[in-house]
Amino acid sequence: MKWMEELTGLNSVFMAVLFSFTFQGASCEMVVSPAGHTVVNTLAGSNVTLAVSVSGAPDPVVTWMKENVPVGTWIINSNSPPDIAIYSKDVLRIEKNGSLSFINVPLNFAGNYTVELTKSGLVKASTTFTLKIFENIQTVNLSSQPDVAKEGTERLTLNYSMLQGIVEQQIWYFNGRELKNNLHYLVEERSLVILRPNRSDTGRYTVLLTNPFSNMTAHKDVTVYYGPDEPIIVAQPAKPFHVAGDSLSLSCQAEGLPQPTVKWNFSGDFFSDPLKGVLSLTNVMTSQGGVYTCSLLNMLTEERREKAVTVNIYERPLGSPMCSVLSVNNVKLQYLCSWMGGTPQAQLSFPGLSNTSSGAGNFSLTVTASANLNKKTVTCLADHPIEQNKCNITTSSPLEFIPAMRTTVDLDGKIVVTIHCISEASPKAVVSWFSGSEAVTSGTVYQISSNTTQLKIRDYNISNFLLQNYTCTCRNPLGSQMGQIQLQGPSISDSSLFPNKDGTVITLTWEVPPTSVVTGFDIQMKGPDILNKNGNDTHFKGSSNGYRTIQQKPGSARSTDIFVLDPNLTYRFRVIPKARLTNGKPSEVHGIGPGEGLSGPAIAGIAAGIPCSILFLLLLGGLSYLIVYCNKKKSHQTRYPVSRAVEKTIASQQDITPHKLAAGLKSLPDYNRLQQTVSERSVALPTFVPPPPVRVATTV
Incomplete structure (x- = not known):
């Protein structure tokens, strides 16, 4: 059977293919x-x-x-x-x-x-x-940006829009001519860009949009407005200048679309253009001289163009002449004189310095500095056809000055000492700085201000500030003045303590020497803990036998208030000056409270006063003894009759004589002793001029 043979053959082929796929799959x-x-x-x-x-x-x-x-x-x-x-x-x-x-x-x-x-x-x-x-393209429209096309703008853009559709290709036309990308036209997505549009770009623009399923065109007429162009001004009659009383006319014209309108502007006053830009000036005065500006406006584009013309009519310069002087390389003096405005400009000169040099409007003259120019007044003469005027300038060398300093701490924790040196001078003085004998330049440690009057010194260690004297020299071409400053470590020159009437609050004040480098103060106390405002103990704890810091103040502080104190207890306070981490000598110790004894100066005063008091008491005792002795002597004297006149004299003297003579004063003469014999006198008679003799009666 033939079909069975064919089937057997097909099976063989199938098995061969299957075997091939099984063992040789990598080759498929x-x-x-x-x-x-x-x-x-x-x-x-x-x-x-x-x-x-x-x-x-x-x-x-x-x-x-x-x-x-x-x-x-x-x-x-x-x-x-x-x-x-x-x-x-x-x-x-x-x-x-x-x-x-x-x-x-x-x-x-x-x-x-x-x-x-x-x-x-x-x-x-x-x-x-x-x-x-x-999508099918439907309802295409063209628009322009900006709405009004102006000549001279950066770009004019035509954009298309549509109700719906997807565009595969767009083609642009100008007056039927296809446009390509070049230096003037640029085709972008959904738009055509006209770079730097001009008046020749006025016309019809068309866009053609296509895709595989539809196409559509749209048109837009574009007018590019321009102008005004450069104005042209004509003056009649044409003269370099005009004199008061003359008449003239100014005309102004320029191209533009639409035709621009014209206005004239003079000193803020505007004159309209009824006669096509012609401005007539009749019988002009000096006040009408100056700049006339023609302003042209395109009413549609709102573009404006202006051009000015100067009408020369003689007038006086503004204000008065101004004089000044500058230093040139710290060797020469530059004298300046200006008198701006006016027509024509004033001629300026310094006759006291030069008879041959002059200038117009703004004039300068440079001369070599000399001693005879110091404190000399120089006059600038300003000569104008209408008026002559002048101004004066006086030069001077730097005056004596005292350097000033202050101390701060920067963000890096460095001590910053700032020294100021400013001296009055004309022209202004330039300051140079020295540390010892070496010149100071700006760098890491030293910084000099732009006007050279200030030196900043930065360092962490206070000892580096105290090694040198710092010298500043203020110099201009006429001379110089030098100031020197020796910085010293943190110290306090004086301090005081002021309690309130209740003894519960004190104010501690102190002073710092002007050259002391101080960045802060520690306020220290010895005694019992102070109280807070509620009567409780404060947070400052420690032994009452030693000093402890209760406050810290910045370097600019000169006083502080301390409260609340117990008036029944004794406290002692002092101030420690600091230069960053370096402490200076403490201030005088100030105490307050019932147990507070005499201060050191008071004890020293008492110690010095005791010997003086003893000496005074000895002198007073000796004088008292002498007075008693003299009184006993007088009680043993022989008395003789005296006249009533003498008695009155003696009585009046006794009335005015104090019972106890003040130390160092001489007593009045004792007239009874004058009647004693030589043997009765214990001392020599004082020099005395007796009164005139008086006739008296003797009673036996």
Whole structure:
């Protein structure tokens, strides 16, 4: 039977093929190829298939990707449904032969699609499709940006818009001539750009939009407005200047679309143009001399153009002349004189310095500095046809000055000592700085201000500030003055303590020497803990037998208040000056409280006063003894009758004589002792001029 033989032969071939696939599978090759066009055009909302032909291996895995992102996977001939991306389930279908179908395809599914075949042990196969989705083009309109086309702008853009549609190609025309990209035209997506439009770009523009399923054209007439162009001003009669009483006219014209309007402006006053830009000036005065400005305005584009003309009529310069002097290389003096404005400009000169040099409006003269110019007043003469005027300038060398300093701490924790040296001088003095004998320049440690009057010294260590004297020299071409400052470490020159009437609050004040480098102060106390405002102990704890810091003050502080103190207890306070981490000598110790004894100066005063008091008491005792002794002597004297006149004299003297003579004063003469004999006198008679003799009666 022939058919049995044929069947046996087919079985042999099948077994050979099966054997070949089993033992030589690596030599098989899968093939996937497009079954149609690789670029597929379609309308949005229609059905379309990306058809493929698969061969080379049974039941491969088919994977479709859009822009390398998987959208669907299936094993051919599998009983399981294809695995479609969730956002594509309503649109995509994988056919039994591996093709990809789109149902009512939306616009956003356009793009590049790649299909890949994979099977274990075989080389992967793939092919790519491009799906273009279009809409029919409908209702195209053209618009321009800006709305009004102006000559001279950067660009004019024509944009098209449409009701719907996908454009594959756009072609632009100007007055029927197709436009290409060049230096003047630039075709962009959905627009035509005209670079630097000009008046020759006025005309009709057309755009043609096409795709495989439709095409549409749109037109727009564009007018490029221009001007005003450069104005042309003509003056009649043409003269270099005019004299008061003359008459003249000024005309101003310029091209533009639309024709520009003209206005004249003089000193803020505007004159309209009833006669096509002509301004007539009759019987002019000096106040009408100056700049006349022609202003042309394009009312549509709002472009404005101005041009000015100067009408020369003699007038006096403004204000008064101004004089000044500058230093040139710290060797020469530059005298300056200016008198601006006026027509013509004033002629300026310094006759006291030169008889040959002069200038107009703004004049300078440089001379070599000399001693005879110091404190000399120089006059600038200003000569104008209408008026002569002058101004004076006096030069002087730097005056004596005292350097000033202050101390701060910068953000890096460095001590910053700032020294100021300013001296009055004309011209202004330039300051140079020295540390010892070496010149100071700006760097890491030293910084000199732009006007050279200030030197800043930065360092962490206070000892580095105290090694040198700092010298500043203020110099101008006429001389110099030098100031010197020796910095000293942190110190306090004076301090005081002022309690309130209740003894519960004290104010501690102190002074710092002017050259002392101080960045802060520690306020220290010895005694019981101070109280807070509520009467409780403060947070400052420590032994009452030693000093402890209770406050810290910045370097600018000169006083502090301390509260609340117990008036029944004794406290002692002092101030420690600091230069960053370096402490200076403490201030005088100030105490307050009932147990506070005499201060050191008071004890020293008492110690010095005790010997003086003893000496005073001895002198007072000796004087008292002498007075008693003299009184006893007088009680033993022989008395003689005296006249009533003498008695009155003695009585009156006794009335005015104090009972106890003040130390150091001489007593009045004792007239009774004058009657004693020589033997009765214990001392020599004082020099005395007796009164005139008086006749008296003697009683026996």
